[in-house]
Amino acid sequence: MGKTSTANLLLPFLFVLFSSSPPLITTEASKLGSFRFAPRFFGRFAANADLNNLQTHKSLKIQYETRYFTQVLDHFSFSNLPTFQQRYLINTDHWLGPNSMAPIFLYCGNEGDIEWFAVNTGFVWEIAPLFNAMVVFPEHRYYGKSMPFGSRDSAYKNAASLSYLTAEQALADFAALITDLKRNMSAEACPVVLFGGSYGGMLAAWMRIKYPHIAIGALASSAPILQFENIVPPETFYDIVSNDFRRESVSCFNTIKKSWDAIEAEGQTEEGLLRLTEEFHLCRNLRSTQDLEDWLESAYSYLAMVDYPYPSDFMMPLPGNPIKEVCRKIDSFPDGTSTLERIFAGVSVYYNYTGVVDCFDLGESNQDLGADGWDWQACTEMVMPMSSSQSTSMFTAYDFNYSSYQDECFKHFGIKPRSRWITTEFGGHNLLTDLKTFGSNIIFSNGLLDPWSGGGVLQNVSETITALVTKEGAHHIDLRPSIDEDPDWLVEQRASEVKLITGWINKYYQERSVLFSSI
Numbered sequence: 001m002g003k004t005s006t007a008n009l010l011l012p013f014l015f016v017l018f019s020s021s022p023p024l025i026t027t028e029a030s031k032l033g034s035f036r037f038a039p040r041f042f043g044r045f046a047a048n049a050d051l052n053n054l055q056t057h058k059s060l061k062i063q064y065e066t067r068y069f070t071q072v073l074d075h076f077s078f079s080n081l082p083t084f085q086q087r088y089l090i091n092t093d094h095w096l097g098p099n100s101m102a103p104i105f106l107y108c109g110n111e112g113d114i115e116w117f118a119v120n121t122g123f124v125w126e127i128a129p130l131f132n133a134m135v136v137f138p139e140h141r142y143y144g145k146s147m148p149f150g151s152r153d154s155a156y157k158n159a160a161s162l163s164y165l166t167a168e169q170a171l172a173d174f175a176a177l178i179t180d181l182k183r184n185m186s187a188e189a190c191p192v193v194l195f196g197g198s199y200g201g202m203l204a205a206w207m208r209i210k211y212p213h214i215a216i217g218a219l220a221s222s223a224p225i226l227q228f229e230n231i232v233p234p235e236t237f238y239d240i241v242s243n244d245f246r247r248e249s250v251s252c253f254n255t256i257k258k259s260w261d262a263i264e265a266e267g268q269t270e271e272g273l274l275r276l277t278e279e280f281h282l283c284r285n286l287r288s289t290q291d292l293e294d295w296l297e298s299a300y301s302y303l304a305m306v307d308y309p310y311p312s313d314f315m316m317p318l319p320g321n322p323i324k325e326v327c328r329k330i331d332s333f334p335d336g337t338s339t340l341e342r343i344f345a346g347v348s349v350y351y352n353y354t355g356v357v358d359c360f361d362l363g364e365s366n367q368d369l370g371a372d373g374w375d376w377q378a379c380t381e382m383v384m385p386m387s388s389s390q391s392t393s394m395f396t397a398y399d400f401n402y403s404s405y406q407d408e409c410f411k412h413f414g415i416k417p418r419s420r421w422i423t424t425e426f427g428g429h430n431l432l433t434d435l436k437t438f439g440s441n442i443i444f445s446n447g448l449l450d451p452w453s454g455g456g457v458l459q460n461v462s463e464t465i466t467a468l469v470t471k472e473g474a475h476h477i478d479l480r481p482s483i484d485e486d487p488d489w490l491v492e493q494r495a496s497e498v499k500l501i502t503g504w505i506n507k508y509y510q511e512r513s514v515l516f517s518s519i
Contacts, residue, residue, distance in 0.1 A: 062118060062125055064089040064137070069180065071141070073148055073164055075172035084148040086173055088138040089118050090181075091125075095134040098187040101512070103505055104134045106178055106215070108196035108203035109170075111374045114139035114146075117200065120314060122481025124195050127498055131505070134190075138177050140170050140203075142373045159414045162376050168425060171207050175214050191508045193501055194218035197476030198452070206426045208442050209435075217441030217504040219497060221476035227384045227455025228428050229419050234387035234400045236454030241304040242394040244323055244449055252327035255342055256300070257394040262339045263289050279340050283359040295362050296343070297395060299350040305475040307449045310485040317354050320485070325349050379409035383419040384455070432461050440464040441504050443497055447473020466500060468493055 071086040096102035105124055110117050118137045128135050139146040142165045147155045155161055182188050192215040196204030201223030208218035226232050246253040266272040267289035277286045286292055302315060303323050310320045319325050330346040351360055378384075383405070390397035406416050427434050435442070444457035445468040452475060459467050468478075470489055478493055 062122075063093065064091045064118065064135070069138075069177050071146075071173055072176065075169060075176070082149065084141070084146070084150075086139060086141065086146045086177065087114060087144060088136060088177060089114060090137075091128070091135040094129040094132055096132040098185060098190060100132070101189050101191070101509065102132045102134070104136060104178070104182070104187070104190050104192045105131070106174065106192055106194055107135075107137045108174060108194060108200045108207060109138050109140040109143070110196070110198060110200040110203075111140060111143055111377070113144040115144070117197075120481075121195070121197065121479045123479045123494060123497075126482060127501075130498070131501075133193075134187075136178065136181070138174055141165060141173055156372075162373075162413075165373055165376055166381060167203060167206065167377075167422070171203060171210060174203075174207060175211050178214060189512065191216045191505055193504065195221075195479070196223065197221040197479045198223070201476065205442055205444070209426065209439055212440075216508050217443075217501065219443045219445065219501065221445045221479050222447070222450055222452050222456065223444060224384070224452040224455030225426070225457065226428060226431065227452070228423050229383065229385060231423070231428050232455050234385040235389040235393065237301075237386055237451045238388045238393045238395050240449075240451040240454050241301055242392065244304045244307060244451075245300070245327060245394060248324050249327040249331055252330045252346070253394050255330050255339055256346075259296075259339050259343045260293060260396045263292060266340070267292075276340075280344050281359050283361045284363070286362075291362050293396070295360075296347055299347050300394075301451065303350055304449065304451045307474045308477060308480075309472065309487055310483060312480075314480070316350055318350065319353060322349060322353075376413060379413050379415060379417055381418055381421045381425075383417045383422070432457070432459075435461045435465050442466075443468060443500055445473075445476075445478050445493065445497065446470075447475070447477055449473060450475040468496060 066087060066089055068085040068087055070083050073081040073084060095104075105128055107117065107121055107124055114137050121137075124135060127133075141148065142155055142162070148164060149155050149157075149161055178192055182190060182192075194204040194207055194215045194217065196202070196218070198221075201220035202225050204218040205220035205223050205225055208215055227237075242253065245256060263276065266276055267286070273286045273289070276282075276289070276292060277284075280286075280292065282292075303318075303326060306312060306314055306318060307323050308314075308318075308320065312318055312320075326346040326349045329349055330342045333342050333345070351357065374382075385400040385402070387400045388395040388398050402419065410416050423429060439461070442465045444466070446453040446456040446458060447470045449472060453469075457465075457467050458469050461467070470477075470493055472487070472489065473493075477490060478497065482491070482494070
């Protein structure tokens with residue numbers, strides 16, 4: 001089958017749009033990385049990204065105006081609290097304006113700098129001209145430049161200053177911003193469609209559920225809204241990572257599985273830690289095997305998330321099908337080669353595919369794992385239990401221990417998690433039934449190579465709540481910029497998404513027409 005451009009596939013579907021003092025958070029929080037929170041989303045890569053060097057930014061020629069909106073600190077009280085400036089990116093180049101009721105595409109900002117998410121969400125920019133849509137990317141509070149209390153230091157000072165960092169407050173920010181923007185542009189009748197990937201996808205789905213009068217629909221890509229207490233098995237994430245490696249090579253899977261014991265055995269002495277430092281070309285002497293194991297575990301998890309079928313530089317410069325390349329490296333050595341030599345060659349595909357790195361600084365890989373926003377969210381409401389199975393996982397076996405989790409969060413932030421709050425606020429245990437009864441117009445897209453897909457919605461809920469599942473897809477691949485190397489199944493998936501979004505907008509216009517004609 002020959003390649004067909006996204007635009008050509010999508011155009012037939014388009015409708016014509018016209019006519020007492022809290023404790024300070026200390027440097028001890030930097031040790032949070034050694035405790036087993038859930039694996040992190042991509043927001044950490046948004047912290048210090050060089051936007052000028054992102055190929056996706058150059059090829060798409062994304063243009064936007066940066067604006068700021070005076071945002072309420074606490075939407076759920078009437079206390080006299082300071083406001084803060086929320087950054088958002090906006091493009092109206094293709095928008096037909098309020099008289100045509102042209103749509104507004106709003107991306108729900110994730111846990112990082114909004115510009116990084118904007119340049120990595122090519123799908124929204126590519127289809128906006130087809131819909132004559134405005135594009136808005138609001139930044140999530142406490143990330144990027146949207147800092148309450150005037151600075152990051154003040155915002156992250158203690159539990160009291162961080163207490164306004166919640167998903168509920170973020171959604172209220174988005175609702176307040178878009179409502180004010182529409183009012184100022186006389187665009188109250190223009191439909192809003194939400195987009196989001198990963199945590200942003202969770203926010204998009206939740207916003208459609210909580211604010212159905214604000215947005216007519218949501219595309220929630222790789223959104224693990226079921227990854228909470230007692231909904232999916234806690235082993236799910238690491239089982240999927242492991243299966244991604246095992247499907248490429250059983251011997252590769254087995255080498256990684258036995259490498260943890262090899263590392264532990266070697267690291268029992270100072271001399272052994274020094275040998276590990278040399279074996280893995282580390283810039284500084286290794287102080288514990290845990291640091292090395294975390295570094296490796298992080299690489300394997302992210303490789304599973306970005307196991308794209310084409311080369312990418314989303315996080316690190318990587319080849320297409322990077323897990324296949326990792327396993328090829330691990331399996332390429334002759335019999336008698338040490339396990340650790342094989343592991344180093346494999347993990348270098350992730351950390352040093354370009355070959356320009358002389359040594360690896362484990363501290364760099366964890367540079368934002370201290371008292372950052374996501375650690376706070378994980379210690380308050382975003383509690384996603386994770387375990388690793390002895391029989392099915394290639395990782396060291398461990399069980400999720402909620403008591404220990406609570407203790408660590410209290411130690412570092414002076415607070416205890418509310419593990420059931422997310423499911424209380426947004427639903428979860430009976431979510432599919434609830435969505436079928438009360439919800440509409442949500443697309444849940446997931447790729448089964450993505451370890452977060454295990455916490456996603458993988459089946460159609462109703463005629464208007466659709467699951468688009470791809471066997472070879474990775475983490476929100478559908479939101480990535482389209483390229484010539486896109487496989488046919490991905491082009492077709494995006495076309496399906498546009499067809500569904502078009503249906504939402506058409507129905508909105510039809511209902512508005514009936515409403516106006518009856519007045």
